[in-house]
Amino acid sequence: MRLLNPRSIGKHAVMIFLSLFAVFPFYWMIVSSFRPEGEIYSASLLPKHWTWSNYEYAFQSIPVLSMLSNTAVMSIVQTVCQLGMALLAAYAFARWVFPGSRVMYMLFALTWLIPFQVTMIPNYVQISAWDWRNTLLGLIVPNMVSAFAIMSMTQSFRAFPKGIIEAAWVDGASSWSILWRMFVPNMRAPIASLGILLFINSWNEYFWPLLLTNKLEKSVIQIGLQMFMSSDANAWGPLMAAAVITSLPILIVYLVLQRQIIESFVKMGLK
Structure with a gap:
């Protein structure tokens, strides 16, 4: 019953909003990596046409x-x-x-x-x-x-x-x-x-x-990300694809060691 009181609902609503606010840039990076060049500036939450061309371009452009x-x-x-x-x-x-x-x-x-x-x-x-x-x-x-x-x-x-x-x-x-x-x-x-x-x-x-x-x-790899940006034009699609590839190792480490990471930070904070 304590979870249903207005104060608890308000706290959880704020936490959910802040979580979505924090995760949304990462979601947008992943979605943009699958957008074709003509949709890169689209405001839709999902691309109309999914493509792997940005990843192919990223692997061809840099080692x-x-x-x-x-x-x-x-x-x-x-x-x-x-x-x-x-x-x-x-x-x-x-x-x-x-x-x-x-x-x-x-x-x-x-x-x-x-x-x-x-x-x-x-x-x-x-x-x-x-x-x-x-x-x-x-x-x-x-x-x-x-x-x-x-x-x-x-x-x-x-x-x-x-x-x-x-x-x-x-x-x-x-x-x-x-x-x-x-x-x-x-x-x-x-x-x-x-x-x-x-x-x-x-x-x-x-x-x-x-x-x-x-x-x-x-x-x-951080230097490789910069290669997709220039003064003339920015290859946003391949840049997002390369950014996703760069983030994957850190994300995998977190998913595998999620419990240990949270526990270690909590204990460190208590000390």
């Missing part, structure tokens, strides 16, 4: 599969490296108080506040000197450490009961054992939430690959 594989490798490796570095640094900051620890933590925080435009030229010069342009190493190495990940993980580790850590230390457990047998199993929710954020951020990376690569087969 979609190689760009997707480059993006996937870059995102996975960067996420693993950033999480690993964050775990090690967060354990050090949360476990020990050593001379200069506060200063070092503040330096990490300051690097997070520095705009990417300030560091991209020095990084580009160094990567070019190593002859890593148009390579996955060049895309990955400058982003192997994330100040945001270190700061987030440090705050989660500092909330861990210190009495349990001291008891394990007295029992003879090493720092490595405490990290992997105590911290990591009990911090799965914040680690999973942070990993998801890092993966999405890496997947959507645009400016660094744009600066470092000039060959489409060596670049990432």
Whole structure:
């Protein structure tokens, strides 16, 4: 009966409206990817004539599969490296108080506040000197450490009961054992939430690959999307098709891990 009262109905109506408002752009992108060129500006919710020509054009115009594989490798490796570095640094900051620890933590925080435009030229010069342009190493190495990940993980580790850590230390457990047998199993929710954020951020990376690569087969899918836009005309149909292809991996990950993703964010919010 509580679900039928006017207040509850009003709340659910607002939530349904906001959900539709959020999902509609994604729906419009999918529908537009199946519209022929003559219907691309149509306001109808469904195309009158469905076509696969936009997808064929997208696959013919850019090396979609190689760009997707480059993006996937870059995102996975960067996420693993950033999480690993964050775990090690967060354990050090949360476990020990050593001379200069506060200063070092503040330096990490300051690097997070520095705009990417300030560091991209020095990084580009160094990567070019190593002859890593148009390579996955060049895309990955400058982003192997994330100040945001270190700061987030440090705050989660500092909330861990210190009495349990001291008891394990007295029992003879090493720092490595405490990290992997105590911290990591009990911090799965914040680690999973942070990993998801890092993966999405890496997947959507645009400016660094744009600066470092000039060959489409060596670049990432976000650069491929830009190829459908020009000053003369925009190929909206193929662009929507390429955008759908780009979004599919993230959508599949969410559908497969939906329960774990929601649970991890809820637990992270409660902490």
